[in-house]
Amino acid sequence: MPTSTVENYIKQLYLLGQDEPGQPVLMGELARTMRVVPGTATTMVKAMARAGLVRHTPRVGARLTPSGERFALQMLRKHRLIEMFLVQTLGLDWSEIHEEAELLEHALSDRLVERLDAFLGHPRVDPHGDPIPSAAGRMPNHPALPLADLPAGTNTTLARITRQDAEFLRFLHEAGLHPGRRLKLTRRDPVADLLVITLADGREVSLGSKAARHLLVEQIRSGNKKTK
Amino acid sequence: MPTSTVENYIKQLYLLGQDEPGQPVLMGELARTMRVVPGTATTMVKAMARAGLVRHTPRVGARLTPSGERFALQMLRKHRLIEMFLVQTLGLDWSEIHEEAELLEHALSDRLVERLDAFLGHPRVDPHGDPIPSAAGRMPNHPALPLADLPAGTNTTLARITRQDAEFLRFLHEAGLHPGRRLKLTRRDPVADLLVITLADGREVSLGSKAARHLLVEQIRSGNKKTK
DNA sequence: TTGGCTATTTTGACAAGTCAAAATGAAAAA
DNA sequence: TTTTTCATTTTGACTTGTCAAAATAGCCAA
Numbered sequence: 001m002p003t004s005t006v007e008n009y010i011k012q013l014y015l016l017g018q019d020e021p022g023q024p025v026l027m028g029e030l031a032r033t034m035r036v037v038p039g040t041a042t043t044m045v046k047a048m049a050r051a052g053l054v055r056h057t058p059r060v061g062a063r064l065t066p067s068g069e070r071f072a073l074q075m076l077r078k079h080r081l082i083e084m085f086l087v088q089t090l091g092l093d094w095s096e097i098h099e100e101a102e103l104l105e106h107a108l109s110d111r112l113v114e115r116l117d118a119f120l121g122h123p124r125v126d127p128h129g130d131p132i133p134s135a136a137g138r139m140p141n142h143p144a145l146p147l148a149d150l151p152a153g154t155n156t157t158l159a160r161i162t163r164q165d166a167e168f169l170r171f172l173h174e175a176g177l178h179p180g181r182r183l184k185l186t187r188r189d190p191v192a193d194l195l196v197i198t199l200a201d202g203r204e205v206s207l208g209s210k211a212a213r214h215l216l217v218e219q220i221r222s223g224n225k226k227t228k
Numbered sequence: 229m230p231t232s233t234v235e236n237y238i239k240q241l242y243l244l245g246q247d248e249p250g251q252p253v254l255m256g257e258l259a260r261t262m263r264v265v266p267g268t269a270t271t272m273v274k275a276m277a278r279a280g281l282v283r284h285t286p287r288v289g290a291r292l293t294p295s296g297e298r299f300a301l302q303m304l305r306k307h308r309l310i311e312m313f314l315v316q317t318l319g320l321d322w323s324e325i326h327e328e329a330e331l332l333e334h335a336l337s338d339r340l341v342e343r344l345d346a347f348l349g350h351p352r353v354d355p356h357g358d359p360i361p362s363a364a365g366r367m368p369n370h371p372a373l374p375l376a377d378l379p380a381g382t383n384t385t386l387a388r389i390t391r392q393d394a395e396f397l398r399f400l401h402e403a404g405l406h407p408g409r410r411l412k413l414t415r416r417d418p419v420a421d422l423l424v425i426t427l428a429d430g431r432e433v434s435l436g437s438k439a440a441r442h443l444l445v446e447q448i449r450s451g452n453k454k455t456k
Numbered sequence: 457t458t459g460g461c462t463a464t465t466t467t468g469a470c471a472a473g474t475c476a477a478a479a480t481g482a483a484a485a486a
Numbered sequence: 487t488t489t490t491t492c493a494t495t496t497t498g499a500c501t502t503g504t505c506a507a508a509a510t511a512g513c514c515a516a
Contacts, residue, residue, distance in 0.1 A: 107335040
């Protein structure tokens, strides 16, 4: 069984691999997100390759093997169910649960995840809107679009936030932006690189497009066009 | 902050120290319960002494310092609240929760323990009947007597089980013996070293005195004597 | 007082993860 | 083609927790 350090590398490798599907993950990237020096990332990846969790092409990058991927999904399942528990059951603020879940996920046995899942009523997404992999190890696909790609005037529902850092989440929390929230993209200003959204209660929030890229909204309903 | 290995040593030192209050804990004992060779226990205790957690008298034994003791109580608080959660909330069998709690206790932040405590309704004892230290670090004292010390004919309530091993707990579970259970000590046979108890539903259970020493009962009510 | 027994401590070695700093390779620039 | 640059890999060292096995210290008995 992998140590909890290895578990973290696996998870990170999976997450980074999602950014550009098909592309190997660079050692530099991995080292940065794991907050270690590049040499350490190389060493760990080589060890993990020996254990059959990744395939490593020297000077190119690494990809999870199928067994590594199964493992990653199991970790993500634990992580996200724990986040759900922290928010729903213990009533923590959803912008400050990531670190706690990060610790707990390594201590949660397989038996306990399933109990927790049942207790929570088999949720499909976590408090950030991230999908929860199934016990069988499948990642559900809830199609969602970056807010940044929508035309001005669109009414939609915030579905998912794809950035976990506490600072960003605190900002969203204070702005009242959480998954499930109805909102309207009222204005886009390409020159100023600005998006303005309006909430149901009339509050306005302005965002740069880089930030807006991390807010995903539901695809289904389009704007308020009444034409066919 | 101590590593989780050190946390385990501290907790064990506290528990062993309770057995004979005042006496230093022997390295041999510590090594046995931590399942390491004696040399490892010595090494760890010396490191912990450097960190101010224990006082170590070479070739005699070790005692927790006040700060070590505070730490131990905090660990015990986490452990016991987690056990409570596993039984009460996730519905696990109380005879198989110890190992899970053993893992989780190191991953539960101070902030989360208090949330968990509130969620559980500030329980005073865990599922084994062990008292839960307060957030301030005080160990409540629920006086209880070993079943083994009672005279035959006593009616009483099972309050606490002071052995954590799964095998013993499974036996009790199957016999229907859990904290809160009313029972009567129907017979004592000193020659055969046997105690027989009868449950409210008529079930009978026989125990050796060594096992009965780990069953504590409430002190208050004495037998069925009607005399003054 | 001298052995001898037994628990404890020391010593040397090892695995996991990490860093600092030097070596290397591949691609871009000259 | 030769340099230069920059990411990656190697190397050597360090920390934590562990074991095996040798050294040591008390204490009890002869």
